[in-house]
Amino acid sequence: xxxxxxxxxxxGISRGKAVLIRLVAVLLSLIVCGLxxxxxxxxxxxxxxxxxIDGAVGSKNRLWNTIRSMMLLLIVAVGLTPAFKMRFWxxxxxxxxxxxxxxxxxxxxxxxGSLPGAVLIPLILIxxxxxxxxxxxxxxxxxxxxxTNETLFTxxxxxxxxxxxxxxxxxxxxxxxxxxxxVINQASKAGWFPKLFGANDTMIVLLVLLVxxxxxxxxxxxxxxxxxxxxxxxxxxxxxxxxxxxxVILRTMMISGGICGLAGAIIVCGASHTISTGITGGRGFTAxxxxxxxxxxxxxMALVSAFLGFMQQGAIQIATQxxxxxxxxxxxxxxxxxxxxxxxxxxxxRIGRKGGGKG
Amino acid sequence: xTAIIAFLNAAIGQAIVILFGATGExxxxxxxxxxxxxxxxxxxxxxxxxxxxxxxxxxxxxxxxVIGMLVSLLCALVVSALGGLLYCFLTVTLRANQNVxxxxxxxxGVGFGNFFGGSISKLAGGVGQISVRTTAEVYRAPVxxxxxxxxxxxxxxxxxxxxYLGLLIAVxxxxxxxxxxxxxxxxxxxEDPSTADTAGISVTRYKYVATVTGATIAGLGGLYFVMExxxxxxxxxxxxDRGWLAIAVVILALWKPTNAIWGSLLFGGLFVLxxxxxxxxxxxxxxxxxxxxxxxxxxxxxxxxxxxxxxxPPESLGRAFFRExx
Numbered sequence: 001x002x003x004x005x006x007x008x009x010x011x012g013i014s015r016g017k018a019v020l021i022r023l024v025a026v027l028l029s030l031i032v033c034g035l036x037x038x039x040x041x042x043x044x045x046x047x048x049x050x051x052x053i054d055g056a057v058g059s060k061n062r063l064w065n066t067i068r069s070m071m072l073l074l075i076v077a078v079g080l081t082p083a084f085k086m087r088f089w090x091x092x093x094x095x096x097x098x099x100x101x102x103x104x105x106x107x108x109x110x111x112x113g114s115l116p117g118a119v120l121i122p123l124i125l126i127x128x129x130x131x132x133x134x135x136x137x138x139x140x141x142x143x144x145x146x147x148t149n150e151t152l153f154t155x156x157x158x159x160x161x162x163x164x165x166x167x168x169x170x171x172x173x174x175x176x177x178x179x180x181x182x183v184i185n186q187a188s189k190a191g192w193f194p195k196l197f198g199a200n201d202t203m204i205v206l207l208v209l210l211v212x213x214x215x216x217x218x219x220x221x222x223x224x225x226x227x228x229x230x231x232x233x234x235x236x237x238x239x240x241x242x243x244x245x246x247x248v249i250l251r252t253m254m255i256s257g258g259i260c261g262l263a264g265a266i267i268v269c270g271a272s273h274t275i276s277t278g279i280t281g282g283r284g285f286t287a288x289x290x291x292x293x294x295x296x297x298x299x300x301m302a303l304v305s306a307f308l309g310f311m312q313q314g315a316i317q318i319a320t321q322x323x324x325x326x327x328x329x330x331x332x333x334x335x336x337x338x339x340x341x342x343x344x345x346x347x348x349x350r351i352g353r354k355g356g357g358k359g
Numbered sequence: 360x361t362a363i364i365a366f367l368n369a370a371i372g373q374a375i376v377i378l379f380g381a382t383g384e385x386x387x388x389x390x391x392x393x394x395x396x397x398x399x400x401x402x403x404x405x406x407x408x409x410x411x412x413x414x415x416x417x418x419x420x421x422x423x424x425v426i427g428m429l430v431s432l433l434c435a436l437v438v439s440a441l442g443g444l445l446y447c448f449l450t451v452t453l454r455a456n457q458n459v460x461x462x463x464x465x466x467x468g469v470g471f472g473n474f475f476g477g478s479i480s481k482l483a484g485g486v487g488q489i490s491v492r493t494t495a496e497v498y499r500a501p502v503x504x505x506x507x508x509x510x511x512x513x514x515x516x517x518x519x520x521x522x523y524l525g526l527l528i529a530v531x532x533x534x535x536x537x538x539x540x541x542x543x544x545x546x547x548x549x550e551d552p553s554t555a556d557t558a559g560i561s562v563t564r565y566k567y568v569a570t571v572t573g574a575t576i577a578g579l580g581g582l583y584f585v586m587e588x589x590x591x592x593x594x595x596x597x598x599x600d601r602g603w604l605a606i607a608v609v610i611l612a613l614w615k616p617t618n619a620i621w622g623s624l625l626f627g628g629l630f631v632l633x634x635x636x637x638x639x640x641x642x643x644x645x646x647x648x649x650x651x652x653x654x655x656x657x658x659x660x661x662x663x664x665x666x667x668x669x670x671x672p673p674e675s676l677g678r679a680f681f682r683e684x685x
Contacts (some may be wrong), residue, residue, distance in 0.1 A: 009681070088675075089458055091395075148663040149672060151393070151458060152610055156659070157650045159600060166645040285462045292459045325477035327595075330470025338449065339462040345453035 008350050018347050025343030026307070029336040031126020035146030036335065041322045047236050055309045062317075068201045070309030071208040072267055074302055076287035078212050081296045082219065082252045083136075084288075087232045091138065094284030095161030096257045098277070099135045100128035104191070105184060105275035108268070109172055112190035114351025120191050122210060124265050132261015133254045137160065140253030144246040158284070165277050172275070181274045193270040204270040211259060216298040226353030228252055260284070286333065293340055304340075308333060360512070366628075367514050368637045372588055373601075375518075375525045376401075380605025381612060381619040382529045385604040387443075387573035388609060389536060390566045391549040391675040392450060395461025397400030397577045398602020399468020400442040404578025406472040408435035409593055410479060412494040427494030431582065439578020442468060443571040451566045456605040456677040459633075465602070472581075495591025498583075521583045528576055529616040536616075541612025541654040545569055549673035552680040560682050580605065604630070613662065614672065626651045 034045040041048070057063045077091050077181045083090040107124045114124070139157060142148035174182045185191055196202035219225040230343050231238045231248050264279075286308065294300035315329030380401055387394045394400075411434030416422040446464055451457045479489055498519045505516040536542040548565040549556040556562050584598060585591065604626055611625075612618035629651045633644035662671065 007681075091458065091462075111659050142660055142663070145542055146660060146663045147658050151677065152606070153656060154651045155395075156607060156656050157604065159603060160649050160656075162600075163645050163649040166648075167642055170642040170645060197399070249477075282466060285466060289459050289463055313681055325474060327470045327474035327477060327596075329465055331474055334463055334467025334470055338445070338460075341455045341463060342449055343462055344455055349454070 004301030009306070010348060010350050013347055021343050021346050022340065033332050033335050035068040036153040036331070036342040037318065037322075037328075041324065042148060043322060047321070051318050051321045052311070055321075056314040058317075062313060064199065064201055066306075066309050066313040067260070068204055068271060068309075069313055070246060070302075070305045071201075071204050072263065072271065072281075073287055073290060073309060074305040075208045075211055075263045075285050076260060076283045077267065077290040077301045077305060078208075078215050078298070079256055079263060080287055081215060081256075082225075082228055082302075083256035084291055085219065085232050085296055086228045086249065086252050088140070088143065088249065088253060088256075089151040090136070090139075090154050090256055091151055091254065091288065092136065092157045092257075092284070093260045093263075093287055094280050094282075095154070096132040096135050096260035097167050097280045097284055098158075098161040098262040098265065100261030101133040101268045102165055102264075103128045103209075103261070103281055104265040104268040105168070105172065105181065108184045108191035112185045115190075117190065117194065121193070121269065124191060125262060128265030129258045129262045132264060133258035135256015135261065136253045137250065140257075142251050143253075144249040147329075162277050165275065168275060169277075171230070179353045180276065183273050184275075185273075190274060191269055193266075201270065201284035204266055207262075207266060207274050210296050211262070212302070216260075219296070224248075226250070286337075289337055289341070293344065308336070311336060360465040362635065364386060364510065364513050364642045366631065368517065369563055369631040369634070370624060370628040371514075371522065372627070373630045374623040375522050376584045377608055377626055378525045378529060378581045378619055378623035379583060380602055381579045381608040381623060382525070382532050382616045383489045383573040383575070383577030383580070384606055385573075385612065385619060386532055386536070386613055387570045387578065388614060388676055389545050389549045390569035390628065391552060391673055391678065391680070392446070392566055392570050393457050393461065394443070394446055394464075394570060395458060395574065395606070396442065396446050396464025396468065397461075397574070397606060398600070399471070400439050400574050400577050401581035401584075401602045401605070402468045402472030402598060403442050403581065403589035404435040404439040404575075405581025405598065406475050406593065407438035408432065409489070409491065409585045409591070410475060411490040412591070413479065413489050415460070416491050424486045424493045424497035427491060428497040429493075431494055431586065435578050435582040436575050439651060440571050440575045442578070443574025444567075446574070447567045447570045451563055451570075454681060457677050462573065464610065472598065473595045477595050479593075491586075491591040496610045497584050498586035499590070509635050519587045521579065521587060525579070525583065526620060528579075529620050532576075533616040541658050546673070549675055552675055556680075557590070566680075573624055577602075577605070604651055607651060610655050610662075611658050613658075625654075629654070 034048060037048050038045045055062060056066045076097065080093055098217050104124045107120065107127060111120050111123070135157065139148070139150050141154040142153060143150045168183055169179065172181050173179060193203040206258055219228065227238070227243050227248050230241060231245055237246070246277060267279050268275060290301055290304045290308070294304055312329045312330055315332045316326055318324065319326045319328045374495050380397055384394060384397050408431035412427045412431035415427050415430045442464060446460055449460045451458050471610040498521060500519060506512045508516070536545060544560045545565055547558070547560060548562050552562045581598070584601070585593060589597065594646065608622040608626055612620040630648070633639055633647040636647065639647065
């Protein structure tokens with residue numbers, strides 16, 4: 001496929017050049033998305049993009065929706081980061097979010113009447129984190145001791161979690177027979193994140209940023225963070241260096257699953273106020289791509305999450321305004337992701353003419 | 360007896376969808392590509408086949424079912440091949456991470472299916488619910504003569520031609536992998552691409568051909584679902600997670616398509632078991648639906664513990680091959 005051309009792996013690329021390549025990719029993806037939308041709707045692409053921007057940041061409400069959408073994606077990406085850095089393919093974030101969400105919804109329902117908010121909300125955050133942590137520990141245990149393929153294992157656990165969610169929904173459905181839990185504690189708002197500084201989503205933003213900063217510090221400056229990097233580079237090297245690889249795998253997946261479980265609580269208490277299989281919004285999968293493309297850099301993850309959040313909220317507006325259905329946003333996300341993924345190649349490799357000097 | 364026949368037929372109906380997906384994924388994985396985009400490709404194959412037939416039936420005054428069938432078949436094949444090609448371009452030529460590309464492709468494909476499925480009638484000028492009954496009838500026609508046999512005919516021969524096509528493809532793919540030179544080369548590429556490359560096998564070409572062919576086979580599963588199972592209609596979300604079940608069957612089948620036939624039947628049975636099992640409440644039905652995934656996880660654990668090489672995933676599965684890095 002590279003006939004006539006010669007590829008070499010780049011040793012390093014200047015930050016500016018890498019950013020430039022990504023910007024070109026984003027620009028190309030926006031052009032392609034515009035063409036696709038134009039082909040489907042027959043509308044002027046400038047108008048379509050105006051609608052997109054209007055939908056994402058056009059009013060205070062919409063801006064908050066975009067910020068919330070970004071934050072929820074960011075925390076899942078942050079949760080996946082330690083596992084990926086260890087080269088442990090945790091595809092199971094969807095499931096870990098759901099078990100955290102089930103725990104949160106359960107506590108809201110059973111504890112909402114008796115416990116004050118100052119006790120209930122911290123309790124929910126802790127229990128959801130522990131639920132996600134245990135869910136993540138299962139595939140980690142089998143990876144550590146039997147070397148069971150974690151990609152497929154975590155993938156399958158997602159569907160076990162989905163069925164558990166469906167079971168919980170029928171257990172708690174309201175009204176009976178509706179197959180939906182409905183808004184939990186709508187009147188009392190027990191377990192809902194309180195309004196802080198005049199906005200509903202402040203607590204989401206604070207929690208997510210806190211976890212993000214803590215994770216960046218943990219990976220960069222702690223001994224455990226260093227161990228994760230060594231195990232990710234080579235398990236043999238780690239063993240020679242006297243690192244207990246099994247222990248690192250178990251510990252790291254507990255952290256990864258725990259944060260995803262916490263994300264489930266944040267979604268349920270801060271955004272959806274209900275439990276359904278749809279609360280993840282596919283973030284467990286999208287976040288994998290976000291974390292991978294950002295090379296686990298916290299700032300890059302925040303930027304990519306912001307961009308995807310912006311496009312998704314914008315696409316919802318396009319869909320309503322031009323009478324399309326809301327799945328348009330998944331197509332747009334997909335196209336953008338393809339371009340961003342493809343652009344990595346031009347960052348990692350240098351293309352030269354065959355016979356030319358060494359790059 | 361009628362309940363048993365109904366259960367078996369329902370199980371077969373589910374199984375064939377899964378079988379197409381699993382056969383396609385096995386062929387793909389044999390080349391070392393773990394294509395997690397298969398669920399998305401099945402959506403794309405299904406909706407494009409439906410759209411092809413829909414636009415044909417709408418444009419023609421007296422639509423012919425056989426032509427509709429050919430049009431939809433062609434559309435499904437082309438679009439799913441394009442899905443596989445995109446996956447290959449990104450993972451093989453541009454060396455992107457396979458998991459990341461696969462998941463992005465599934466996001467895209469599911470969106471593609473639900474978007475067009477949900478808005479096609481609107482785009483065509485508000486003709487209401489889309490339905491391609493004339494074409495679907497050809498897909499659903501039972502085997503003439505044989506389907507009249509009591510019991511045996513009802514279970515084995517009352518299905519449309521794609522059921523038998525699915526079985527045939529599974530057998531052919533198994534034969535090609537196991538007994539032909541090309542199949543051996545493919546296994547070599549999947550197990551150890553550097554060695555295969557040294558032996559003069561074009562790793563890139565094998566990866567492309569296996570993955571694109573695998574994608575088209577999987578896409579047929581989507582088409583089968585839309586035409587035979589849904590009778591030529593579309594309901595958003597109804598395809599569900601059958602694509603992931605197909606990937607689960609690959610593990611259950613230990614990477615052999617003929618095993619996938621039994622695996623798919625088992626999963627198809629488990630998939631509809633809750634409808635036919637007496638004494639279940641709505642809540643416990645949801646728990647029964649966990650079985651396919653639990654079974655898969657158990658197989659995954661047992662095979663990794665036993666560690667027999669022929670029952671393992673291809674050695675290079677999930678990793679990109681870069682010649683200059685040897």
